[in-house]
Amino acid sequence: TQLLEQSPQFLSIQEGENLTVYCNSSSVFSSLQWYRQEPGEGPVLLVTVVTGGEVKKLKRLTFQFGDARKDSSLHITAAQPGDTGLYLCAGARGGSNYKLTFGKGTLLTVNP
Amino acid sequence: GAVVSQHPSWVICKSGTSVKIECRSLDFQATTMFWYRQFPKQSLMLMATSNEGSKATYEQGVEKDKFLINHASLTLSTLTVTSAHPEDSSFYICSARDTGGFGYTFGSGTRLTVV
Numbered sequence: 061t062q063l064l065e066q067s068p069q070f071l072s073i074q075e076g077e078n079l080t081v082y083c084n085s086s087s088v089f090s091s092l093q094w095y096r097q098e099p100g101e102g103p104v105l106l107v108t109v110v111t112g113g114e115v116k117k118l119k120r121l122t123f124q125f126g127d128a129r130k131d132s133s134l135h136i137t138a139a140q141p142g143d144t145g146l147y148l149c150a151g152a153r154g155g156s157n158y159k160l161t162f163g164k165g166t167l168l169t170v171n172p
Numbered sequence: 173g174a175v176v177s178q179h180p181s182w183v184i185c186k187s188g189t190s191v192k193i194e195c196r197s198l199d200f201q202a203t204t205m206f207w208y209r210q211f212p213k214q215s216l217m218l219m220a221t222s223n224e225g226s227k228a229t230y231e232q233g234v235e236k237d238k239f240l241i242n243h244a245s246l247t248l249s250t251l252t253v254t255s256a257h258p259e260d261s262s263f264y265i266c267s268a269r270d271t272g273g274f275g276y277t278f279g280s281g282t283r284l285t286v287v
C-alpha cells in the first residue's frame with residue numbers, strides 16, 4: 061500500500077518554466093520532508109515541514125504543508141537545468157521508530 | 173550539519189559471496205538507523221530499521237537471514253548481504269535519525285553489483 065502518493069512521476073520542462081510537485085496521503089504525518097537526489101548519490105534534505113499550513117521558501121523553491129498535515133507541495137519558480145534530479149517526499153509518524161514513508165518520487169528534467 | 177558516511181560507495185562481488193556495507197554517523201549519535209534499497213529511477217524502499225543494541229525490524233518481504241543487520245554502537249550500523257546473487261544487485265542507502273530533532277541524514281549509497 062502506497063501511503064504517500066506523489067505526482068507527477070515524470071516531468072520534463074524547459075528552462076524558465078514553473079512547476080509544482082504534489083504529495084498526498086490519507087494519513088496524518090508528524091513531519092514531512094522533501095529530498096533531492098542525483099544519480100549515484102544519497103538523497104539530500106531540502107526542507108522539513110512540521111506545522112499544518114506551514115510555508116517554507118528556499119530560494120526558488122516553495123514548500124507547503126497542508127493544514128491537516130496530510131499533504132504537501134513543492135513549487136519551483138523559473139526552473140534551471142541544475143534543478144534536474146529525483147525529488148522525493150517522505151512523511152514521518154511518531155512511533156514505529158519514526159521510520160519514513162517515501163513517495164514514488166518525481167524525476168524532473170529541465171532542458172536548457 | 174549531521175553527516176552519515178557509507179562505505180564502500182561501490183562494490184562488485186561474485187555470486188555466492190557475502191558483502192558488508194557500513195553506515196556511520198560522524199558527528200551525532202543515532203539510536204536508529206534505516207536501510208533502503210533503490211532501483212534505477214525509482215524511490216527508496218525501506219528494508220529494515222536498525223536499533224542500537226537490539227535486533228533489527230525487517231519490512232515485510234525482506235529476508236532477515238539474507239540481509240543481516242548489526243547496530244553495535246550508537247554510530248555504526250552494518251548491512252551484510254549474504255550469499256549474494258545477481259538479483260541482489262542494487263543501490264543500497266542507509267540513513268540515521270538525529271534524536272535531537274526531526275532530521276534524517278542519508279549516506280551517499282553503495283552500488284552493489286553481483287556477477
